[in-house]
Amino acid sequence: MEENKNINEQETKEPEDKEYHGYIPEDEEDKKPSVVKRIFKAIAVCIILGVYGVLFVRFFFSCDSKIVDDVLKTDEIIAAHEASPDTFEIRQYEITDWYASKNAAGDDSNLGGKLLSVSDLYYIPATESLQITLKFNLDILENREVEYSQDLLPFKLYLVEYEGEDKAIGQKYEDIVAVKYDERYSFGYIRVCFDGIKLEKDGGIVDENGDPVMRQYGLFMNMYTPEGEYSDEVYDVFSIYTGRKNYKTVAYK
DSSP, rough: HHHHHHHHHHHHOOSSSSOEEEEOOHHHHSSSSSSHHHHHHHHHHHHHHHHHHHHHHHHHOOOTTTEEEEEEEOOHHHHHHOOTTTOOOOOEOOSOOOOEEOTTTTTHHHHHHHEEEEEEEEEEEEEEEEEEEEEEEEEGOOOOOOOOOSSSSSSSEEEEEEEEETTTTEEOOEEEEEEEEEEEETEEEEEEEOSSSBBBBBGBBOOOTBBBBBOOEEEEEBBBBBSSSBBOOEEEEEEEEOOOOEEOOOOOO
């Protein structure tokens, strides 16, 4: 009797490995991914990876040169920092007139033209040093036959002090005591340091609020020409300091 019971159980027990001879039940067919689904999944993955790749490349190429916010260290600046590190201060002022769009002819008729901008205006009171960076599209240069460096800049840069409300041209400062030059993809970068720049007017002159009257400065630039000299014509001007008193401090690094 026991034997018959075991035989019946074996006969009614379904085998683990089922053979359907070409027929697949609906519940198992749904579990099996179709070729179309796999194709769409692969396409979706490729699209996502492509989007991330484009974003990464755009971010990588949009990064500026490392010299943009460098603190240029002259012997005087190093000595001033070593003499009084606790009170040594680097001030960064905001620049409102920081961007221009130029076409190949050098004018602004094409507002979608090439980038020309200034940034990272630092002032060090201890040495009366002013540092600033010029960024420009290499396509605007007239002379592309030479290899530019910190010894041969594509622009002659100089500061001019404005006089009065009409911004009449005053004293010119052409002595650059430190400079760095770099090119990154389609852009060039010049970072310069001028010494002997005072922000406050001499003689303790104050305004109606009793605050010191501040000077104003413009950054002028003349382009290096195919003739192998700097043009007498001013290519562009940025009003980099307009008497602002608010600033943030930058670490000496």
